[in-house]
Amino acid sequence: MGRTARNTDRAGTLTAGPGPFIVGILNVTPDSFSDGGDFLNPEAAAEHAATMLDEGADVLDVGGESTRPGSDPVSQEEEIRRVVPVLERILSVRPEAVISIDTYRAGTATAAIEAGASLVNDVTALRGDPRMVYVIEEAAACQVILMHMQGEPKTMQREPHYQDVVREVSDFLAERAEYAVAAGVRPENIIVDPGIGFGKNLEHNLALLHNLDAIVDLGFPVLIGASRKSFIGRITGVQLARDRVSGTVATTVLAYERGATFFRVHDVRANREALAVAEAVLHAPRR
Numbered sequence: 001m002g003r004t005a006r007n008t009d010r011a012g013t014l015t016a017g018p019g020p021f022i023v024g025i026l027n028v029t030p031d032s033f034s035d036g037g038d039f040l041n042p043e044a045a046a047e048h049a050a051t052m053l054d055e056g057a058d059v060l061d062v063g064g065e066s067t068r069p070g071s072d073p074v075s076q077e078e079e080i081r082r083v084v085p086v087l088e089r090i091l092s093v094r095p096e097a098v099i100s101i102d103t104y105r106a107g108t109a110t111a112a113i114e115a116g117a118s119l120v121n122d123v124t125a126l127r128g129d130p131r132m133v134y135v136i137e138e139a140a141a142c143q144v145i146l147m148h149m150q151g152e153p154k155t156m157q158r159e160p161h162y163q164d165v166v167r168e169v170s171d172f173l174a175e176r177a178e179y180a181v182a183a184g185v186r187p188e189n190i191i192v193d194p195g196i197g198f199g200k201n202l203e204h205n206l207a208l209l210h211n212l213d214a215i216v217d218l219g220f221p222v223l224i225g226a227s228r229k230s231f232i233g234r235i236t237g238v239q240l241a242r243d244r245v246s247g248t249v250a251t252t253v254l255a256y257e258r259g260a261t262f263f264r265v266h267d268v269r270a271n272r273e274a275l276a277v278a279e280a281v282l283h284a285p286r287r
């Protein structure tokens with residue numbers, strides 16, 4: 001059996017359990033906001049991947065283009081050149097790894113699926129490349145993360161504006177999920193994400209986290225990607241992104257209590273431990 005088939009079989013059962021699932025971030029980029037340049041070479045990337053798996057990551061999200069505010073896009077060729085050797089390397093040493101590809105380009109997703117990825121993390125929610133929905137639909141067991149973003153990375157933080165951020169984000173995600181299903185994507189393969197920090201100011205991020213039930217009520221598993229983001233620095237005063245672990249853990253626990261089940265994080269161990277404690281408390285009997 002080929003690697004794709006094996007991984008997609010496993011991906012099909014990934015969300016069958018209740019979670020929570022930790023998605024470890026692996027940025028193969030020179031310019032990501034907190035770990036840019038750390039894992040550009042496939043060996044260093046595979047080593048970090050193995051550490052995250054050992055610390056309890058359920059999925060590894062591999063990205064070859066930074067989407068931080070103000071970032072510039074790279075070409076599809078460059079993106080593929082960055083991520084495919086890393087996927088191959090990880091799967092050669094850890095064949096059990098479940099890998100997500102963080103891309104909005106159909107060509108990159110196809111190359112990554114061929115190399116063994118079984119999830120596609122699309123920050124444009126299938127708007128970035130009209131062929132993407134068919135890539136997902138054809139790889140029948142491939143899961144897709146549909147994320148909300150207002151604007152595009154280059155300019156999205158200039159003046160994000162909403163009448164009602166919670167309603168607008170949940171309506172958008174409902175519409176994108178409907179679009180995917182109409183094109184043949186299986187509903188059970190869809191994960192939705194409010195896109196913390198993507199065209200949102202502090203107040204917008206807090207409103208989404210506090211009212212997460214509106215997104216959970218859409219009926220799809222919800223992913224939260226708040227790890228080390230600048231709104232945590234705004235609240236805590238912690239300047240260095242890699243030092244924002246405690247603030248990140250607070251978002252993980254609160255979002256889990258509100259029904260999110262996927263957590264895209266840099267610091268796997270801290271978030272895994274916090275979730276274990278949160279799960280234990282939430283499963284204790286109530287009187």
Ligand code: HH2
Binds near residue numbers: 032063
């Ligand atoms: N955030 C980032 C990138 N991809 N994908 C989803 N689904 N949700 C997110 O919140 C999300 C995401 C940005 O974080 P990071 O990968 O650490 O940085 P960069 O975009 O600079 O590589």
